Amino acid sequence: MNQRVLRVLEYHKIVEQLIRQASTQMGKELAGQLQPFAGIDVVQQALAATEEGRMVYRLKGLVPLGGIRDIRQAVKRAAVGGTLDAKGLLDVADTIMASRRLRKFVLDLAEQQPIPTLQRLAEELFELRPLEEEIRAAIDDNGEVVDDASPELKSVRNQIRQTQGRIRERLDAILRSPESQKMLQEAIVTIRNDRYCIPVKVEHRGAFGGIVHDQSASGATLFIEPAVVVQLNNSLRELELQERREVERILARLSGLVGSEADVLQSGLAALGEIDFIMAKAQLAHQMKAALPAVNDHGRIRLKRAVHPLLERDKAVPIDVRLGDDFNLLIITGPNTGGKTVTLKTIGLLTLMAMSGLCIPADEGSEISVFAEVFADIGDEQSIEQSLSTFSSHMTHIIEILEKADSRSLVLLDELGAGTDPAEGAALAQAILDFLRKRGVKTVATTHYSELKAYAYSHPEAINASVEFDVESLRPTYRLLIGVPGRSNAFAISERLGLRKEIIEDAKSRMHADNIQVDELIRRLEANQLQAERDRREAAELRKETEALRAELEKEREQLWQQQQRLIERAEEEAREIVRKAEREAQSIILELRRIRQQEGANVKEHELIELRKKLEEAAPAGRERRVQRKTAEQQELRTGDTVRVLTFNQKGTVLEVGAGEALVQIGSIKMKIKLSDLEKIEEKKQDTRGMVKRKSDEPTRLELDLRGATVEEATYEIDRYLDSAVMAGLSQVSIIHGKGTGALRAGVHEFLKKHPQVRSFRIGEHGEGHTGVTIVTLK
CATH class of the missing domain: 3.40.50.300 (P-loop containing nucleotide triphosphate hydrolases)
Structure with a gap:
């Protein structure tokens, strides 16, 4: 791109703003090198990376870029065998830790959001925890090599401290001596040329012996190393030289470790710079309230x-x-x-x-x-x-x-x-x-x-x-x-x-008529354009209001639908309660029919059946519609001997005769004429090797039957009916609740179950099942 054009359009000012957003030296350098790309593929990739940065910034704010140092030169020096100082090695350790933290941050976010460019760069970041631990074990946070960096260093430093202590003791003895005090300028120990000295008045220079290392500006004081500590100071200097050599050896060893990872560190630093650069672009977009084009x-x-x-x-x-x-x-x-x-x-x-x-x-x-x-x-x-x-x-x-x-x-x-x-x-x-x-x-x-x-x-x-x-x-x-x-x-x-109006009119008269017409035309065009802009803005506002109204209506419709569903559910529950009530009344009527049959030897008069059937029809809920549409006998070819369900009684029966609109059906020992619309043909087929005929009932059969409060006779009837439904529903085990009471009902239930053809076995309920108040029945 032509550099003059970049300068004329003030592109460098945008670059300067971008540089200020970067956190690392590597990111700042990439920002400073930014130039427009000429290929659309490269531009799209760069914009996609910027959009990833914007997404991260929206979700998480600033990414953890703290602690990253520009260690590129240090790594290069270590790679060619150079020795880094303690501060440089500590910068390497800090950067490794920052890289590991940033890597985890980006990869964790990549599991939630698609950020392929940042994820690829994060995978190039180094972790190198062993190298970091080696450096931190030898160098403290102040950039000093610690005593525990090596046994040799610890030993020599202990000797240094001991020697320093002996020197101080001997010098303190001189300072405390009354004879010496009057010869000293001050009762202090000082250091000159890395040697421990005392300030002696110049007239007493021969009283102590030793070596003169310095003199005060006035010449009145000499800084003398007394003869009693000369040998100790010599020993201290030797120990300090040993310490320095050991520290250099430790730094050289750590630098070698850094050099062995130079390639990994260099590529990771490049990735760190790119991530910082991408986030700088995202932060600049946020600052400018910019959008992705x-x-x-x-x-x-x-x-x-x-x-x-x-x-x-x-x-x-x-x-x-x-x-x-x-x-x-x-x-x-x-x-x-x-x-x-x-x-x-x-x-x-x-x-x-x-x-x-x-x-x-x-x-x-x-x-x-x-x-x-x-x-x-x-x-x-x-x-x-x-x-x-x-x-x-x-x-x-x-x-x-x-x-x-x-x-x-x-x-x-x-x-x-x-x-x-x-x-x-x-x-x-x-x-x-x-x-x-x-x-x-x-x-x-x-x-x-x-x-x-x-x-x-x-x-x-x-x-x-x-x-x-x-x-x-x-x-x-x-x-x-x-x-x-x-x-x-x-x-x-x-x-x-x-300006005077006559001057303006004179000026207009001097203009060509075509120019005046063009100017008027332009004025009208401008007015029309402004009106069109106003209309467009009003249309946009109206559209916005319409969309808001539509959203509100959608919300209200959803609320109405939910309210309707709640009303339907409530109505269904009420209908189920009505049905349950009707079934209880129907069962009462059936019990009455059974009592009549037993008392009168099945010689039931027609008017009694009609009366009881009328009561049964009245017990049924008005307007009840079955959810599952059944094929009644009116819609089927019904023949003599077919098994049917009498819908009014919810009982099985056998067809004896088929007439016009009705059929003679035997229910147990009772024969009744029933309308074809109240009959449902049962297609019986064998389901297993025992030859049992099963079918699914129209409504789910409960897993338990509650008989509490019933007589033994009522209970046996209910058990017979219930077990028949359970078998047709395919249940293998059910519970019969008879309560504890006197035990009479339980005994009657057990006696009946012993003879029932559909019962495989039964037992008293265990802990958590109702104990002696419940009998668990296993069906065949």
Whole structure:
């Protein structure tokens, strides 16, 4: 990318902001080297990495990058056999720990969210815990080699401390001696040339013997190493030399360990820098309130509410820009200080940012093209006087642009043709734009020349745009209006400033009628554009309100549906209770029929059966509909001998005769005429080797039968009916609750179960099953 263009568009200021977001030296270097990419694949990869960083930042905030040091030079030195000092080794240990912490952070997050680029980089980070532990075992947090770094070092340091103690003892004895005190300048021990000395008055220099190491500035004091400690000081110096050699040996050993892991450390440091760089891009996007743009390589630019990244997002006026769809040439006109140059720089700088893998300060849905080259000729539009040299400078840049620009280029031209004769400048500007248009170059140009407005109307590949100006306040609004050419507003501004009306009218009369009509046309176009913008905003607000209303209605519908479901469930529960009540009444009627049969030898009169059946029908709940539609006998071919279920009684029976609309059915020892609609044919088939006939009942059979309060006779009837249902339901084990009481009911139940053909065995309930109040029955 042309470095002059980067400088003109102030790309370096974005890079500087990015550098400030980085935490490590490696990340800062990568940020400082950032350049726009020319290939769309590379741009998409860079933007995808930035989006991963934004996701991490949204979910977790700042990533743990603390403790990372720039140890690249230290690692290189160790790799070639150099020895690192204790501080350098401690930096290596700190960086290993930080790398391990960052690796865990990213990989744990990768299990929750897809972040492939960051995950790949995290997998390259080093852990090297043994190396870190070796360093920390030998060097403390202050960067000092500890005594336990080696047995030899511990031994020599103990000897040093002992020797220092003996020296202090002998010197303290001298200091405490009354004879010596009057010869000393001060009763202190000092060190000169790494030797322990005492300050002696110069006139008593021969009283102690020993070696003079220093003299005070006044000459009145000599720092003497007494003869009694000379040998001890010599021994101390030897021990200190041993200590230094042992420390150097330890540092050399640790440096060798670092050097053996140099490749792993170098690649991991590179990955650390890339992760820091990605997170710096994410933090910059957050700071700018930027969005991730879509990218293409077709020259299409669509910016929604974009602002210049060096302006405050909340204070800057956003602009909407499009280029490369139905037109390739955008000509922006308007007054000075109206924002034309800022618009030009915004388009160029946001394009460079997107091509560098950065988010841009624009709304979601913005799109940027990846260009092979971006060219810009942007000067000082605020300059009143432009000399020939300035015009020549601009033309030099434009000539270079015209030589290199093609259909894969973006060209930005500010105040095209300015700085020379207006007529020549306008003609030259049209010729330059026509050359770029024919080459298919995506071009944005700003100008004052009205001739270029007509040029845009003459070519379908070009379109006018303007920066809006508020005549009332005499200030620009900085809004970009595409499709509307700018106008000078000179007459309106002059009138607002108080220029005499007759002067303004005289000036208007001197203008060509066509110019006046064009200016009026532009004014109307601008008004229509503003109205269209207002209508669009109102439509967007209305759509937003409609969507909110729709969401609210959906919520209310969901609530109504849930309320309806609750009402249905409540109604079903009430219906089940009615059915249970009806079944209890039906069972009472059946017991009455059985009693009549036993008392009267089955000589039941017809009117008694009709009376009891009427009671049974009245017991059934009104309007009850079965959920499962059955095929009744009316819908089946019913023959003599078929087994049927009498729906009214919920009992099995055998068909004896079939008549018109009814059948004679035998239920146990009772024969009754029953309507075909109250009969359901049972398809009997063998289910197992025992020859038992089973079928599933329409409603689930309970796993227990409660007989408490029933007589033995009632209980046997209920057991018989219940066991029949249990067998048909395929149950293998059921519970019969008879209670403890006197034991009479339990005895009657057991006596009946002994003779029942469907019972394999039975037993009294165990702990947790009801003890003697329950009998557990195993069915065949």
